Amino acid sequence: MEVISIPCLRDNYAWLLVVHDGCVVVDPSEAGPVEAAIAAARVPLRAILATHHHPDHVGGIEALVEAHGVPVYGHVHDEDRIPRLSRPLSHGDRFDLHGGLAFEALHVPGHTLGAVTYVGHGWAFTGDTLFTAGCGRLFEGTAAQMHASLNGVLGALPDETWIACGHEYTASNLRFAAHVEPDQPAILARIAHVAALRQEGKPSVPARLGEERATNPFLRVDVPAVRAHFGLGAGPTGAEVFAALRAEKDSFQ
Ligand SMILES: [Zn+2]
Structure with a gap:
């Protein structure tokens, strides 16, 4: 399976998954760039996968279904x-x-109540749930739900899994990661790596889940340095540390 990131809108990514005789698109926020990617792939579109209902992820679905007559997958909550x-x-x-x-x-x-991550072929298409170096805001769910989604459900995936998310947010997410854990070597190395990629005009997404575990504060709620940032020791639950992280990130500039 070949995986192609398609820049859409201001900082969104749709994802085109291509095999020899067909392709699938995840989160087509607009139809134009996706149609161009399908044409370049020279295989028919077979399905559309939606990670959640937000307009910047589903805006291109109507036109693509009209043009290709394909099924649309999403969580039953978002029917x-x-x-x-x-x-x-x-x-x-x-x-x-x-x-x-x-x-x-x-x-x-967590981000929404009908959020879905699609897992297969060594990839996880996470939408606005797990971002590279961060996570989505809690528009509908609770911190406890999002913590369970990230560290329970997605936490069961292997380190090698490629994380393909819905936005180019890695650089700003890493600024928050470095605020929480100053001088943490893996975070500093990733900041330099992402800056170099962006300077070349390349996306910073996808990334391996193992790198997320080493640098993404929302996957590091049990790390003593992350807890110490909030003056917390081993006592509070992971969900409580997660809630503190999410609340601080919401107003972090
Ligand atoms: Zn969203």
Whole structure:
């Protein structure tokens, strides 16, 4: 499976997953750039996967369904919120697409209540749930839900998993990571690496889950240095540390 990031809108990414006789798009926020990527791939579109209902992830669905007549996958909770949703999914549902593409839907509430991460072929398409070096805001769910989604559900995936998220936010997320853990070598190294990529006009996404575990504060709630940032020791739960991180990040400039 070849995976192509498609820049959309200001800082969104749609993802095109290509096999020899078809392709699938994740989170088409607008149709134009996705149509161009499909044409360049020279294979037919087989399905659309939506990670959640926000307009900057589903804005291109209507036009793509009109043009290609493909099914739309999303969480059952979002049946009335994702345009043209025709394949409602629940946690743990597995589905096979054309050409050997197979995915599992993991329900990861927090950013929204119907958020889904699609896992397959060594990749996880996380939308606005797990960002590279950060995580999405809590628009609908609680900190405890998001903590369980990130560190429970997605926490079970192996280090080698490629994380493909919905936005180019890595650099600003790393500024917060360095604020929480100053002088942490892996974070400093990643800041330099991402700056070099961006200078060359390259995306900073995807990244391996193992790198996230070493640098993403929201996956490091049990690390003593992260707890010490809030004056906390080993006592508070991971969900409580997560809530403190999310609250501080919400107003971090
Ligand atoms: Zn969103």
